[in-house]
Amino acid sequence: MRYIIFDIDGTLTDTTEVDDHCFTQALEETFGFRGFETDYGHYENTTDSGIIHQLFMERDQRTYTEAERERFIQNFLVLLKDAYAQRNDCMKEIPKAGKILHALCTQEGISVGLATGGWRESALFKLSCAGITTAACAAASFAQDARARRDIIGNTILQMNKLHKIDMPLSEIIYVGDGKWDYQATQQLGIQFIGIDNKKLEDLADIVKIGDYDELQLHLV
Template identity: 40%
Template sequence: MYLVIFDIDGTLTNTYKIDENCFLRALALEFGIFGINTNWAGYKHTTDSGITQQIFIEKLGRVPSDEELVRFKRCFVSLLQEAFIDNQNLFSEIPGSGNLLSELQLDPDWCVAIATGGWSESAKVKLQKANLQIAEIPFASADDAISREDIVNTAILKAKNVYQVETFDRVVFVGDGIWDVKTSANLNIAFIGIGNLELINVGATQIIKDFTNLEVFQAILKTAKIPRFSMNTILHITQRQQWEAAKLIGSYRADSLDNEGFIHCSRLTQIVKVANRFFKHQKDLVLLFIDSEKVQAEIREEEAEIGELFPHIYGELNIDAVYQVIDFGAGEDGFFELPQEVVDLE
């Protein structure tokens, strides 16, 4: 049996912004706390329980009491309910998520669970308002643990009990945040990103826009890979033959290393235009996903002809820094697009 675990905000429901807004308002109304850092990825634990605890320590010099947490949750849920009355469109499903959950629950090979960094009551309000039915699905939340890893592990344990499975042959986590990629990497489980191309920059290799194409998602479920989390993934295009030769000797050198002194690399947002400018009509290419933190040579951010900064590797590339390699050939018209196996955001 296989298990797929879903995050909620930004993954199953389009509620990320209203969730953030009501969370901040509840802090202000209940405790007079303002000026919150909303770079959630910068918190030690990107969960409602973890963020609340860190904010209390930073702003008030102590952890919240159980009574304060009850007050906060009550206010938070009340604000979500009021927001729904004012604008129901703020609580929509990610396209196709309702149908996907229904189909997966009928699939004899796949079990389904939910692991959210939100609190249970607020999370279930958002799911209900988005008309997503989860009554039979194992559910773990920030009420169960403070860290994402522990929440996902709780979801796996609950799924084993519900589905009466001793161990799952494959576990896939589906999420939309940097913290979701990191959690999957830490737990050594496969990952699929939803709607956020920037996840490529931190190690995700498979991302889809939404769940409207059920066949595409089901196919990716079977091939999704464990991410190698890095806050600074860079990409490089090369001939397949060059890469195969590099694997035999343990290091890779591009022709530009001899001609210009460095290996050209790109960010996700740059790779297609680089390919279309320098590799048009070429077919037998591969795209290297490089963990820049593992690169032994110096990396410099330097301005190119088009006025953008690009990462340049000043030396040979040690192949153990390359954590993913995919085919990357031009289309019928000679131009490039991001490969479907990496992203499906068309």
């Protein structure tokens, strides 16, 4: 058996632009933050929980409370829903993502998981808008589960190991993502990485990249 774990934004769903815009607006409206870095790849942890934690630490020398987190998530979700209502093509699937996800979930010898730096509620909403069904996935982890992406991925691996009652060798685990932070997390964990070919990964020449999901199966043999 092998584990294939997917990121969501930019990997399964074409939602990075609308997500960043609504996330920034939610930070401003929920917490009154202004003048912060909105290129979120520059944060120590490029996850929703990691970014908010860092901003709170820099401004108030504390992390956010659970109540503040929940207030932010609800505001963020309202903004995403409004954006989708105004223009539903802002939340599309990456071409063939739903098809490959379904195929892998039904393929013998493969178990599929999700691990995203986004909140559970926003991630599931974007997947639903993109028409991607994830019910057959073995496990999923979100920004609520950890601040560091490596720990979010690690949480999914632990869930999958518990489900299958095995301790999967790291060499048999693949993470599919679209950002440098995804690659760095796999390096920290010691698992394999397959990148979605885009500008964010153009500086990484010695990694496996796919430009079309039909190519993914070629790297699973």
